Amino acid sequence: MVKTVGIDVGTGAVKVALFEVNGDKNEWIAKRVERIRKRDPYKLAEDTMDEILKDNGLTRDDIDYIATTGEGESLEFHTGHFYSMTTHARGAIYLNPDARSVLDVGALHGRAIRIDERGKVLEYRMTSQCASGSGQFLENIARYLGITLEEIGELSQQADDPEVVSGICAVLAETDVINMVSRSISAPNILKGIHISMGNRLLKLLRATKVMEGDVMVTGGLALDTGLVAAMAEGVADPKNKVNVEIKRHDDSIYAGAIGAALWGGFRHEKLAEKADLRKAS
Amino acid sequence: MKCYIGIDLGSTTTKAILMDDNMDVLGQGITNSRSNYDTAAAISKQEAMISTRFTLFHRAFEQISQLDGKVDDFLSGLERNFRLEQYLEQLKDLQDTSIGFADNPRFKDQKKAMVEALDATFAELEQAAVPMFAPGAERKSDFFRDIAGGQFMSTSERIAKEADLNYDVLLNVYDKAIIEVENRPPGGDLSGKFTRALDKLVTEAPEFNVGDAEISKPIQDALGVELEETFVVGTGYGRVRLPFPKDHIRSEILCHGLGAHMMYPETRTVLDIGGQDTKAIQVDGEGIVENFQMNDRCAAGCGRYLGYIADEMNMGVHELGPLASKATKVAKINSTCTVFAGAELRDRLALGEKREDVLAGLHRAIILRAMSIISRSGGVTDQFTFTGGVANNEAAVTELKKLIFENYGEVTINIDPDSIYTGALGGAAFALRAAEGDVTGAEEEQGAA
Amino acid sequence: MCADVSTDVIKDDSMLLQKKMIAGNYDKITSAPETGQKMVSTFVPGNINELIMCFDFANNLPEINALGNAMRKQSGSMISDAEKMGHSEDVCTYVKADLGMMAKGNIAPNGKPMPNPDMLMLSYTGCYTFLKWFELLREQYKCPTVMLHVPYEGDGKITKNMRDYVVKQLKEDVIPMMEEVSGVKFDIDRLREYMKASAKAEDDLVWVLKSAKNIRSPIDAYFGGVYYIGPIFGAFRGTEDAVDYYRMLRVEIEDRLAKGLGPVTPEGEMGEEKYRLVVEGPPNWTNFREFWKMFHEDGAVVVASSYSKVGGVYDYDGFRHDPQNPLESLAEYCMGCYTNRNLPDRTTMMADLVEEYQADGMLVNSIKSCNSFAAGELLMLREVEARTGKPCAFIETDLVDPRYFSPANVKNRLESYFQMIEQKRQSQAA
Amino acid sequence: MSVKEIIDRCEVLFEDIDFTAAREWKAAKPGRKVVGYLPIYVPSEIIHAAGMLPLGVLGGGSDLEVIHGDAYYQSYICRIPRSTVELGVTKRLDFVDGMLFPSTCDVIRNLSGVWKLMFPEVYTRYFDTPQNYKKEIGGEFYKNDLRELLEGLEEMGGVKVTDDDLRASIEVYNERRQWVEKVYQFRRDQPWKTPSSEIYLLMRAGEVIPPEEHIQLMKDYLAAVELEERRMKDNTRVVLNGSFCEQPPLGLIKSIELAGCYIVDDDYIMANRMITTDIATEGDPLENIAYAFLTDSMPFPSKFEPSEEEKGLYLADYVRKAGAEGVIFAAASFCDPALLDQPLLHHVLDDQKIPYIAFQFAENSGQMQPIREQAGTFADSIKLWSAA
Numbered sequence A: 001m002v003k004t005v006g007i008d009v010g011t012g013a014v015k016v017a018l019f020e021v022n023g024d025k026n027e028w029i030a031k032r033v034e035r036i037r038k039r040d041p042y043k044l045a046e047d048t049m050d051e052i053l054k055d056n057g058l059t060r061d062d063i064d065y066i067a068t069t070g071e072g073e074s075l076e077f078h079t080g081h082f083y084s085m086t087t088h089a090r091g092a093i094y095l096n097p098d099a100r101s102v103l104d105v106g107a108l109h110g111r112a113i114r115i116d117e118r119g120k121v122l123e124y125r126m127t128s129q130c131a132s133g134s135g136q137f138l139e140n141i142a143r144y145l146g147i148t149l150e151e152i153g154e155l156s157q158q159a160d161d162p163e164v165v166s167g168i169c170a171v172l173a174e175t176d177v178i179n180m181v182s183r184s185i186s187a188p189n190i191l192k193g194i195h196i197s198m199g200n201r202l203l204k205l206l207r208a209t210k211v212m213e214g215d216v217m218v219t220g221g222l223a224l225d226t227g228l229v230a231a232m233a234e235g236v237a238d239p240k241n242k243v244n245v246e247i248k249r250h251d252d253s254i255y256a257g258a259i260g261a262a263l264w265g266g267f268r269h270e271k272l273a274e275k276a277d278l279r280k281a282s
Numbered sequence B: 001m002k003c004y005i006g007i008d009l010g011s012t013t014t015k016a017i018l019m020d021d022n023m024d025v026l027g028q029g030i031t032n033s034r035s036n037y038d039t040a041a042a043i044s045k046q047e048a049m050i051s052t053r054f055t056l057f058h059r060a061f062e063q064i065s066q067l068d069g070k071v072d073d074f075l076s077g078l079e080r081n082f083r084l085e086q087y088l089e090q091l092k093d094l095q096d097t098s099i100g101f102a103d104n105p106r107f108k109d110q111k112k113a114m115v116e117a118l119d120a121t122f123a124e125l126e127q128a129a130v131p132m133f134a135p136g137a138e139r140k141s142d143f144f145r146d147i148a149g150g151q152f153m154s155t156s157e158r159i160a161k162e163a164d165l166n167y168d169v170l171l172n173v174y175d176k177a178i179i180e181v182e183n184r185p186p187g188g189d190l191s192g193k194f195t196r197a198l199d200k201l202v203t204e205a206p207e208f209n210v211g212d213a214e215i216s217k218p219i220q221d222a223l224g225v226e227l228e229e230t231f232v233v234g235t236g237y238g239r240v241r242l243p244f245p246k247d248h249i250r251s252e253i254l255c256h257g258l259g260a261h262m263m264y265p266e267t268r269t270v271l272d273i274g275g276q277d278t279k280a281i282q283v284d285g286e287g288i289v290e291n292f293q294m295n296d297r298c299a300a301g302c303g304r305y306l307g308y309i310a311d312e313m314n315m316g317v318h319e320l321g322p323l324a325s326k327a328t329k330v331a332k333i334n335s336t337c338t339v340f341a342g343a344e345l346r347d348r349l350a351l352g353e354k355r356e357d358v359l360a361g362l363h364r365a366i367i368l369r370a371m372s373i374i375s376r377s378g379g380v381t382d383q384f385t386f387t388g389g390v391a392n393n394e395a396a397v398t399e400l401k402k403l404i405f406e407n408y409g410e411v412t413i414n415i416d417p418d419s420i421y422t423g424a425l426g427g428a429a430f431a432l433r434a435a436e437g438d439v440t441g442a443e444e445e446q447g448a449a
Numbered sequence C: 001m002c003a004d005v006s007t008d009v010i011k012d013d014s015m016l017l018q019k020k021m022i023a024g025n026y027d028k029i030t031s032a033p034e035t036g037q038k039m040v041s042t043f044v045p046g047n048i049n050e051l052i053m054c055f056d057f058a059n060n061l062p063e064i065n066a067l068g069n070a071m072r073k074q075s076g077s078m079i080s081d082a083e084k085m086g087h088s089e090d091v092c093t094y095v096k097a098d099l100g101m102m103a104k105g106n107i108a109p110n111g112k113p114m115p116n117p118d119m120l121m122l123s124y125t126g127c128y129t130f131l132k133w134f135e136l137l138r139e140q141y142k143c144p145t146v147m148l149h150v151p152y153e154g155d156g157k158i159t160k161n162m163r164d165y166v167v168k169q170l171k172e173d174v175i176p177m178m179e180e181v182s183g184v185k186f187d188i189d190r191l192r193e194y195m196k197a198s199a200k201a202e203d204d205l206v207w208v209l210k211s212a213k214n215i216r217s218p219i220d221a222y223f224g225g226v227y228y229i230g231p232i233f234g235a236f237r238g239t240e241d242a243v244d245y246y247r248m249l250r251v252e253i254e255d256r257l258a259k260g261l262g263p264v265t266p267e268g269e270m271g272e273e274k275y276r277l278v279v280e281g282p283p284n285w286t287n288f289r290e291f292w293k294m295f296h297e298d299g300a301v302v303v304a305s306s307y308s309k310v311g312g313v314y315d316y317d318g319f320r321h322d323p324q325n326p327l328e329s330l331a332e333y334c335m336g337c338y339t340n341r342n343l344p345d346r347t348t349m350m351a352d353l354v355e356e357y358q359a360d361g362m363l364v365n366s367i368k369s370c371n372s373f374a375a376g377e378l379l380m381l382r383e384v385e386a387r388t389g390k391p392c393a394f395i396e397t398d399l400v401d402p403r404y405f406s407p408a409n410v411k412n413r414l415e416s417y418f419q420m421i422e423q424k425r426q427s428q429a430a
Numbered sequence D: 001m002s003v004k005e006i007i008d009r010c011e012v013l014f015e016d017i018d019f020t021a022a023r024e025w026k027a028a029k030p031g032r033k034v035v036g037y038l039p040i041y042v043p044s045e046i047i048h049a050a051g052m053l054p055l056g057v058l059g060g061g062s063d064l065e066v067i068h069g070d071a072y073y074q075s076y077i078c079r080i081p082r083s084t085v086e087l088g089v090t091k092r093l094d095f096v097d098g099m100l101f102p103s104t105c106d107v108i109r110n111l112s113g114v115w116k117l118m119f120p121e122v123y124t125r126y127f128d129t130p131q132n133y134k135k136e137i138g139g140e141f142y143k144n145d146l147r148e149l150l151e152g153l154e155e156m157g158g159v160k161v162t163d164d165d166l167r168a169s170i171e172v173y174n175e176r177r178q179w180v181e182k183v184y185q186f187r188r189d190q191p192w193k194t195p196s197s198e199i200y201l202l203m204r205a206g207e208v209i210p211p212e213e214h215i216q217l218m219k220d221y222l223a224a225v226e227l228e229e230r231r232m233k234d235n236t237r238v239v240l241n242g243s244f245c246e247q248p249p250l251g252l253i254k255s256i257e258l259a260g261c262y263i264v265d266d267d268y269i270m271a272n273r274m275i276t277t278d279i280a281t282e283g284d285p286l287e288n289i290a291y292a293f294l295t296d297s298m299p300f301p302s303k304f305e306p307s308e309e310e311k312g313l314y315l316a317d318y319v320r321k322a323g324a325e326g327v328i329f330a331a332a333s334f335c336d337p338a339l340l341d342q343p344l345l346h347h348v349l350d351d352q353k354i355p356y357i358a359f360q361f362a363e364n365s366g367q368m369q370p371i372r373e374q375a376g377t378f379a380d381s382i383k384l385w386s387a388a
């Protein structure tokens, strides 16, 4: 029996998952997400892990493999690091074995990843270094509208006449939003419009990876945004898009990276142990 | 009296200039553009009218012997008290509106506590207002939102804690209320406010109590002058959204070019870094635009870039420049995007880099982007004029001066404390020209390349 | 040059003839499977049409197909198909439009499928992209591909070494390969005959282009110009059809001149000539009419353009195909095309045109796709401004990618440019 | 010298956009001349034989702040011409007596004209290499081309170059090529000992100092590296392709390595390796240089591949020779030759089942996160899935 921790250091939040790996049986013991806000992400990652271990009566010494992902390459205490697409792919398969592609949408990035049934990355596309249409963008919009992140998803789904927007700057969006508000456009319609345009952008990435069928697993923090997921589901339903896929999410989607890291950590641990055995044997 | 008004609807601030037949600037007004543009235009115009009244008062009082040598003190005293009146009026509005929002089924269990907390908060804010407008006092900003908002947050957070109330709910009603309040132009009744301000001033400084007639007559006379809006020209980012007829709209490029030329006739290159765009303009000896470049709608490289960074660091924009000037080395910023730069900033601070060094790097980044826009517009020709909000930032100015010198040699650099009004000034001049029947320069939306 | 869209734009006899010629050529190409006609694909700049004719090849020009598709608003989806196939967003869209057209079944404007070429004639003049373009086509067609390396006029002149090199390639590589693919023996006298016809047509073309020197120019040398250069830049140089076409065109223009008429536009006769411009850079094809309208509406006539010289510079320094020295003259033709000349020469040429054609200034239409034209145009603009003292302006569009044509931007730039010219004139008059 | 000392020296040379070393070389003796050249390739032997210093001008690197360059180039053109113009405008190249612009692409071609207009006093030449590889045709043209170049240099420098001078220079460069190949071979064998960030600096140093010094530097490096304790890591071996002209920032190479890759072959600074054999010294030296290019030069996208079957096979060969597990395409943004060539190369790798990824960069790219992300995922997937 092996215990592993996966730590996903993001730009918006730190996610930690604790697993017990037993052959091909994986048991998820604990999880925790912490928004970074204006804190030091690396310190936060370490603290969060320590807390989760403490809560479960464990110490770092009890852990066989501490795997980081995201921006965690330089964390001293890790056993190994895996890159986000590798871990999100694995996490997506864990959350939904039928996933054949992943849309990982986080605070600053969007990634479309085509995978096989084992979670191997076959092809990918990433958004550019512009935060327009990212999670941070949505967070800013919510602030300007005076609503909380958690309200976004539901509000968006109440829209009756979405106001279509095209790529606006995450920082300058404030003016546009204020302008829309002053034109008496309702928050649901504003949000839905933004979700549609974000969704289209993400679906374009997805198409570029040549995904044609199977489940699309939305991972990352924006999977919590049911409005965005709904907008994408409507997008793929449009026959114009000529894809035969289904958009899926999971309440634990935000942990996909941490899950993947923990599971790959377990896998590597066994490989390393085998190697060590080999060495001992020879 | 015939008045010509130019209104520059900037992305962050809206500015108005009021000019008479002789091209003398009588008044200027500014407000932030967070509200809708109609309101912003109305407010800035109203502010320009108020400032015009002061100019007229000034002219009227010059003849009064009792105030000899004290005209300036008197008028600034009057203005302070006038501002206080305005502020209190808006504060009351904010209070009422916030309480109105607390009346939401979502808050039904907390409503009472919320109202109490709000009342307590606003009572403190009102208290705090008087010293803020005391002689010699400095205010954090000229805009209601900035002053009241900052105080509201700190005060209500404390009060909420004491009352064991969730602070987020107060913030939530405030966020909603401030948008409404900002969208309401302050009440008319200028004379009333002037009169009340005068009363207050006299109470606070009895030396100005020189007989009713001497003071109130010229004031009433000056207030009696009708300010006729002969021609109004709108320009700036928000101009197309305005109910201005097409022939009342001028491109912001042309207005900035002309405005800069009026301030400094020898100007050949103008750089304007505003809230949402950066423009470099080349003008000839007559103020005619020869070439220009603008950035597209990306916050990287304009005022909002620094504003966003200031938010990230929990600082005011005005504090950025002074801190950056303390840097001993300039960090190289890798991210172009503002949001990514914010994340980079966080990383770098986490890794132990000094705040001032990173800030200096961010300032350099914005100026480098401006340098590239200048270069695309045709470089720098003597004299060079720097306008827009960022020209108030000393670190940005230092960096710009350095780069201009390194790349274009010895060049006269003009920065006017009132440079934020450059576009409005050009607009007012166009208004005067238009009233005289000269329509050159009328133009639709300018394209950026 | 503008395929079948031409007639709804200009309805002169010459245009009808051109349309017939182009349709005939496409029919010849698409019926190749039945007729057994062999076909060569090649590029416009430095195309050696007379030589191709000597082997009875039909001539297909992928650039022309791409621009035709752009005018029919089909290029956008072709480009995005090519990008889906793995081509970068950053590269020349002509190539992508062509590859996308193949992916869509290679349908010619007459609705019939294009047969595969029997040979790719890579005359590599003035643009590196050609090289990659034909490597990509070769991968698909797996047909013989001949490289004709045309050295660049880096020092602004054609040296003997350069000329010998091209002639040698023609003799030892190109002609033998053409003989092999076509089964036709090379006959230099046949080449001479074609070149005689070329020179004749070229004389008339030059006359037409130069008619723009008249104040109240009877032609537009950019938008109208693309029609005038069509036959000579494409598959018809050296044919009797081309001779007839240019004779007919010349007569028409002579007539316009005599009547004091200005250029014809898609919207009819053009109004007053207010601005005379020289334009550098290719036009935009996706919004061709809209683009043109922004000029003629405001009374702007293009009196000379570099684009009318991409397929051969005939009017500037007097080059003609020379039947006496056919191969040498073909070599010189290839090397003399506009984009094969170095930037200082191009700059001088443009400045001279501004003066000779009494233009108000030069406008650069910088094409996002095309580094061959565009890399250096900003310096050219400054130089021309300095040398002529006339205001110049800069706009950016693309040839065949509709994503890069922003009407509002272009229009604003043009309008402020016209205002600038106006203001300059006023201040000079004062 | 220790590895660190050698690499520090190289790094100083690499970062010095004022070209102090070349300036000092020139100042050391009156009458010395420096001839700059852009990527990809010029026959440095000829410059060397004329007693001049060939100076590789590979753009402005990551630290040069381009201020004027943008006035000359539109945003959709790669970065190298604008940073090169910036170097020129800021007088950082004012000591350079001649500039050669090889036939790389339309951008470099037009840059030769830009240079002529901007710096009329400098000996500026567009340098053509043949796309026809027959000795009697392309060879003849190229030989004459080289002679013209030589005559131009002779005139510019007021010198006369004999065949023996040329032969001596060919020998120097033959030796340099041998050492370059030794360094590359060493890295193929033991990449953990020779990180590519070091190899890159070592190779770039050779562009700004005389070849004799460069040879010494490489000898010292290989000797020092043998003694260095460096642990082999569980990294993936990759060949890098596409950076033949605009050079990546050092941070990009470090990021790829940090992300778990060993770069075991690359196409950086191809001028060093363009000719793959020794050039013969007997006979007509110019002809030897010309023929070597025809028959023994490396393929790269600006060079026509006459044979459809051969197209792109070279890359698969590199992979095999270096025992690599995949290819990373890193092309400069807006680089037409590289980007148009890539699909053809992808097809070859597809056929041979060699995995690859592709991204773009600019010489001043600062954001390495996406690069690490992609290179890291690539390395992960090769590591995890080859084990599975």
Ligand SMILES: Nc1ncnc2c1ncn2[C@@H]1O[C@H](COP(=O)(O)OP(=O)(O)O)[C@@H](O)[C@H]1O
Pocket (backbone or CB within 6 Å): A009, A010, A011, A012, A013, A014, A015, A070, A105, A106, A107, A108, A109, A135, A136, A138, A139, A149, A150, A152, A153, A219, A220, A221, A222, A224, A225, A226, A254
């Ligand atoms: N309920 C929610 N609705 C919408 N967005 C959410 C919600 N919860 C979190 N987010 C978004 O998720 C982002 C964090 O996602 P994550 O995948 O952790 O990003 P990263 O890995 O870059 O930190 C935040 O920017 C936040 O905007």
Ligand SMILES: Nc1ncnc2c1ncn2[C@@H]1O[C@H](COP(=O)(O)OP(=O)(O)O)[C@@H](O)[C@H]1O
Pocket (backbone or CB within 6 Å): B009, B010, B011, B012, B013, B014, B033, B237, B273, B274, B275, B276, B277, B302, B303, B304, B306, B307, B317, B318, B319, B320, B321, B387, B388, B389, B390, B392, B393, B394, B420
């Ligand atoms: N001291 C300062 N330091 C930095 N930025 C400043 C300073 N003062 C004003 N600004 C910036 O100037 C911008 C407003 O400039 P302004 O010219 O009014 O813009 P606009 O015309 O677009 O509204 C704001 O974004 C603000 O952040």
Ligand code: SF4
Pocket (backbone or CB within 6 Å): A129, A130, A131, A132, A168, A169, A170, A171, A172, B297, B298, B299, B300, B336, B337, B338, B339, B340
């Ligand atoms: S548009 Fe806004 S979000 Fe995008 S790069 Fe610019 S600053 Fe960032």
Ligand code: SF4
Pocket (backbone or CB within 6 Å): C092, C093, C094, C095, C126, C127, C128, C129, C130, C369, C370, C371, C372, C373, C399
């Ligand atoms: S780069 Fe220019 S000349 Fe070359 S193929 Fe493309 S459009 Fe034609």
Ligand code: SF4
Pocket (backbone or CB within 6 Å): D078, D079, D080, D081, D104, D105, D106, D107, D108, D245, D246, D332, D334, D335, D336, D337, D338
């Ligand atoms: S990077 Fe590419 S496009 Fe740019 S100059 Fe080099 S080869 Fe040409």
